Amino acid sequence: xxxxxxxASEHGAVALIVFLGILHALGAWSNDLFAPSLxxxxxxxxxxxxxxxxxxTALLLGFAAGQMLYGPLSDRFGRRSTLVxxxxxxxxxxxxxxxxGSLEELVAARTLQGLGGATGMxxxxxxxxDRWVGEDASKVLSSVTMIAFLxxxxxxxxxxxxxxxxxxxxxxxxxxxxGICLLLGALTLLSGARGARPDVSVASRFxxxxxxxxxRRALLLIGCVGIGHGGLLAFVTNSAFVFVTYLGLQPLEYGxxxxxxxxxxxxxxxxxxxxxxDLGIPKMMATGAVTMALSGAAAVILNLFFGGIWSSLVPxxxxxxxxxxxxxxxxxxxxxxxxx
Numbered sequence: 001x002x003x004x005x006x007x008a009s010e011h012g013a014v015a016l017i018v019f020l021g022i023l024h025a026l027g028a029w030s031n032d033l034f035a036p037s038l039x040x041x042x043x044x045x046x047x048x049x050x051x052x053x054x055x056x057t058a059l060l061l062g063f064a065a066g067q068m069l070y071g072p073l074s075d076r077f078g079r080r081s082t083l084v085x086x087x088x089x090x091x092x093x094x095x096x097x098x099x100x101g102s103l104e105e106l107v108a109a110r111t112l113q114g115l116g117g118a119t120g121m122x123x124x125x126x127x128x129x130d131r132w133v134g135e136d137a138s139k140v141l142s143s144v145t146m147i148a149f150l151x152x153x154x155x156x157x158x159x160x161x162x163x164x165x166x167x168x169x170x171x172x173x174x175x176x177x178x179g180i181c182l183l184l185g186a187l188t189l190l191s192g193a194r195g196a197r198p199d200v201s202v203a204s205r206f207x208x209x210x211x212x213x214x215x216r217r218a219l220l221l222i223g224c225v226g227i228g229h230g231g232l233l234a235f236v237t238n239s240a241f242v243f244v245t246y247l248g249l250q251p252l253e254y255g256x257x258x259x260x261x262x263x264x265x266x267x268x269x270x271x272x273x274x275x276x277x278d279l280g281i282p283k284m285m286a287t288g289a290v291t292m293a294l295s296g297a298a299a300v301i302l303n304l305f306f307g308g309i310w311s312s313l314v315p316x317x318x319x320x321x322x323x324x325x326x327x328x329x330x331x332x333x334x335x336x337x338x339x340x
Contacts, residue, residue: 017140019185020127021147022178023120025155026090028148028262029178030059030117031236032155034171035258036163036251038240044168047103049245053237058107060233062114063121070122072205076197079127080190086119087186091179098172113175120182127190149269152262160255212334221330224285228323231292235261235316247309257313264317268324281329288325295319 022029034041034055042052066086074082093116096109124144132140162170212218239261243254268288276284295318302311 015185016189017143018147019182019189020124020140021144022151023182023185024124024144024148025151026117026120026178026182027063028151028155030063030113030175031056032152032258032262033159033162033174034168035236035240036156036159036244036255037168037171038237039244040163040166040168041106045100045103045106049241051103054103055106055110056233056237058110059114062111062116063118064114066115066118067122068206068209069115070119071126074123074126075205078197079123079130080186083119083123083127083186083190084183086116087179087183089116090119091116091176091183094172094175094179098169098176149266152266153259156255156258156262157252158255160250160252160258163251163255218334221334224289224326225330228288228292228326231296231319232323235319239312239316242312243309247312249309257309260313261316261320264320265324268321269328272325272328276329281333284325285329288322288329291322291325292319295322 038052039049041055042049045052070082070086090113093109093113097106097113100106100109125141128140128144129137158174159171162174239258240254243249243257244251249257272284295315298318299312299315302315
């Protein structure tokens with residue numbers, strides 16, 4: 001009997017870890033899955049390529065706002081209820097995206113989708129630390145991160161396949177199905193998550209953000225992340241038009257190129273993990289910044305004088321490789337300054 005209970009417990013832990021890994025990658029699912037279908041959506045909605053990119057901006061604005069909301073709310077109202085509410089918003093917004101008949105409707109729905117989807121990115125770490133401690137927590141975090149790392153390699157391929165079918169709302173129906181699955185996972189796997197705490201003041205949690213805004217070093221680190229993400233967003237929003245419309249790739253071929261670029265970030269993260277202890281965070285961030293700058297310069301020069309797929313693809317991979325050094329270390333530095 002005890003072995004049966006232990007086996008069931010282990011299977012439950014594995015299911016929870018897989019669930020948290022997919023949840024942690026919800027931002028990538030929301031953003032990268034739609035990238036190959038951007039030209040299709042622009043043509044279907046009758047807007048220019050520059051205008052259709054607003055949906056990506058709207059999604060990121062929703063994610064940014066949601067990440068500030070869900071931490072304090074989950075401390076007060078509990079992890080599970082907050083996550084369920086966020087995923088319900090995400091799923092509903094995905095239906096609205098799939099049904100959008102104009103750019104304005106799509107942008108509004110994408111903002112709501114980002115607002116709901118942010119709950120997963122915020123609460124994964126908290127849920128892990130609520131359930132596991134010490135080395136066990138570290139192992140679970142590593143497993144969840146590994147699953148999230150694999151997502152950038154898989155998602156663009158799925159997005160390319162969906163785009164090859166020629167019907168862009170399929171992306172958002174896929175998001176809807178994903179949201180429903182995650183909702184079911186939250187309801188069935190998080191029964192032991194930390195519940196509501198009436199003694200917690202939501203207002204005091206929000207006031208803590210002021211401490212971050214007053215810290216000059218934290219602002220510089222956040223600025224580094226913002227600049228790096230600016231380059232990433234430029235690639236995500238424009239690469240479909242460059243590779244598909246101008247270079248003539250098929251949507252599935254573009255998905256492969258997109259995956260290769262994202263895997264540059266994965267490789268950078270893995271290398272950073274091995275070297276940061278010996279070299280230190282400042283050197284790793286400096287290396288990342290130089291790599292990103294050289295990659296941008298190389299992209300300009302290669303496209304001016306040579307052109308072609310490789311002139312855009314290789315510098316983009318190198319840029320993501322360098323950005324991993326910035327993102328990983330800057331976030332760790334900020335979190336270490338505000339542990340409370």
